[in-house]
Amino acid sequence: MTTYQKILLCVDFSEDAHQVAMRARDLADRYNAELRLIHVVEHVPVDAASEFMAPPQVEMYDELLASAEQQLHRMAERLGVSRDHCCVATGYTKQEIISHADDVGSDLIVVGSHGRHGLALLLGSTANALLHGAACDVLAVRV
Numbered sequence: 001m002t003t004y005q006k007i008l009l010c011v012d013f014s015e016d017a018h019q020v021a022m023r024a025r026d027l028a029d030r031y032n033a034e035l036r037l038i039h040v041v042e043h044v045p046v047d048a049a050s051e052f053m054a055p056p057q058v059e060m061y062d063e064l065l066a067s068a069e070q071q072l073h074r075m076a077e078r079l080g081v082s083r084d085h086c087c088v089a090t091g092y093t094k095q096e097i098i099s100h101a102d103d104v105g106s107d108l109i110v111v112g113s114h115g116r117h118g119l120a121l122l123l124g125s126t127a128n129a130l131l132h133g134a135a136c137d138v139l140a141v142r143v
Contacts, residue, residue: 002137004031008106009079010097010126011039013071016143020112023141025079027110036085038100039072040093041065065090094129106136113140 009024011017028035041064069088076086089096101109113127127140 004033004108006034006104006106007108007110008101009035009037010109010111011037011072011075012112016112019143020110020141021075021079024110035081036104037072037076037081038087038089038097039068040089040096041068042093093126094133097130098133101134101136108137108139109134110139110141112143
């Protein structure tokens, strides 16, 4: 049987995020494992007229990142996780989660499953992508 040492919780701030977080917290407690949190803000939008973003877009994106960081820190506090175990990443969700999991040596990724269609109907698109791309175990919590 696998004993998990480092659990990475993927946080999306949905209505169901608390349910997924509590599952991750429970597993971390059961295995006496380190719990880390990650939230990914999708890639930076590019202005259609040029390669660079206009200042209002940059400001809006910065505000989005700051808001995500505040929300993640509030969740971390509720879960008893230190801020240095929180990560707000930017880029493509699957790639950023897998990269961060590898960087911190996670042996379990916990993600909510919001299945919509096709194979994603069973697992959810992010959960499905992680299941097929991660080097460690993935727990898709059905919500």
